[in-house]
Amino acid sequence: MNIQSPALTLDAVRKTFHTANGPLEAVAGINLSVGTGEIVAFLGPNGAGKTTTIDMMLGLTAPSSGTVRVFGKSPRTAVADGDISAVLQTGGLLRDLTVQETVTAIAALHDAKDRIDSVMERTDITALAKRKVSKCSGGEQQRLKFALALLPDPRLLILDEPTAGMDVSARHAFWETMRQDALEGRTVLFATHYLEEAQDFAERTVLIGAGRVLADGPTTKLRDLTGARVVSATLPTGAITALAVAALEALEQVSSVRLAGQRITVTGPNSDAAARLLLGELAASDLEITAPTLDAAFMELTGAKA
Numbered sequence: 241m242n243i244q245s246p247a248l249t250l251d252a253v254r255k256t257f258h259t260a261n262g263p264l265e266a267v268a269g270i271n272l273s274v275g276t277g278e279i280v281a282f283l284g285p286n287g288a289g290k291t292t293t294i295d296m297m298l299g300l301t302a303p304s305s306g307t308v309r310v311f312g313k314s315p316r317t318a319v320a321d322g323d324i325s326a327v328l329q330t331g332g333l334l335r336d337l338t339v340q341e342t343v344t345a346i347a348a349l350h351d352a353k354d355r356i357d358s359v360m361e362r363t364d365i366t367a368l369a370k371r372k373v374s375k376c377s378g379g380e381q382q383r384l385k386f387a388l389a390l391l392p393d394p395r396l397l398i399l400d401e402p403t404a405g406m407d408v409s410a411r412h413a414f415w416e417t418m419r420q421d422a423l424e425g426r427t428v429l430f431a432t433h434y435l436e437e438a439q440d441f442a443e444r445t446v447l448i449g450a451g452r453v454l455a456d457g458p459t460t461k462l463r464d465l466t467g468a469r470v471v472s473a474t475l476p477t478g479a480i481t482a483l484a485v486a487a488l489e490a491l492e493q494v495s496s497v498r499l500a501g502q503r504i505t506v507t508g509p510n511s512d513a514a515a516r517l518l519l520g521e522l523a524a525s526d527l528e529i530t531a532p533t534l535d536a537a538f539m540e541l542t543g544a545k546a
């Protein structure tokens with residue numbers, strides 16, 4: 241990461257929508273700096289504020305407060321200069337045009353006619369050139385949008401759930417292309433709610449929940465960022481399991497207690513207290529303390545604070 245020249249900075253960015261039910265704070269103060277050449281996953285559950293934040297990065301909507309800079313410029317200037325482009329979830333394609341016509345029209349806007357063939361090949365849409373957009377599958381339309389986003393040869397590429405609607409093999413092929421692209425130095429930020437996509441592709445994950453950054457760090461360390469531990473042990477035969485569950489649930493910072501037969505599993509950051517109670521008062525045996533899976537860590541963070 242090159243922190244000397246951030247590709248993207250968000251400083252105390254907030255966005256409040258005024259709805260019939262009153263104000264809704266979709267983005268509640270996000271700070272973020274993405275260095276040139278980084279690949280960042282913007283991971284969060286539905287409604288976390290990912291799309292709203294991305295819209296602000298692209299200048300499609302203005303923050304209620306705070307600032308967004310793209311290579312030091314306002315998002316709108318950066319878009320006009322071809323520094324940033326995006327594959328968005330909705331809209332953007334004219335159904336009656338063919339794939340080739342669509343690419344040619346957008347290439348003309350960006351003065352990028354010489355890039356048409358290579359971009360179509362790279363995104364694997366050459367064979368679809370004569371097909372009408374309305375006849376393309378969801379995955380094919382995503383690949384076309386990806387091609388359009390690459391035409392200006394942007395330094396920063398933003399992808400909002402780019403593989404939505406793709407089957408497993410199309411998803412795999414898409415990320416393969418992206419990986420190649422990133423190797424050539426493009427900065428990439430993608431929103432996803434698939435943990436595997438963050439794990440497989442991003443070196444850094446920014447976890448978003450309820451409009452806030454819940455965790456930000458190397459994807460491989462994301463599990464540790466939660467601080468959560470899973471403590472499990474076997475209760476003695478004849479123990480009143482409901483009482484054991486209640487005693488563990490009463491501990492501070494315990495987020496879940498599950499029982500399967502006599503085996504009891506406690507999740508939360510306070511593993512020492514849970515272990516003491518299990519081995520002492522509850523006379524449990526076979527105690528194990530493990531780090532949660534990334535899945536569990538994700539649930540822990542988004543569930544606990546969203």
Ligand SMILES: Nc1ncnc2c1ncn2[C@@H]1O[C@H](COP(=O)(O)OP(=O)(O)OP(=O)(O)O)[C@@H](O)[C@H]1O
Nearest residue numbers: 257259264266284285286287288289290291292293
């Ligand atoms: N134009 C709008 N007017 C009112 N509320 C909105 C608007 N756009 C988004 N919201 C609300 O803001 C919150 C954040 O939405 P956003 O689409 O940014 O989340 P997301 O993380 O992208 O979710 P998803 O994964 O479902 O796309 C949600 O509660 C949503 O209902």
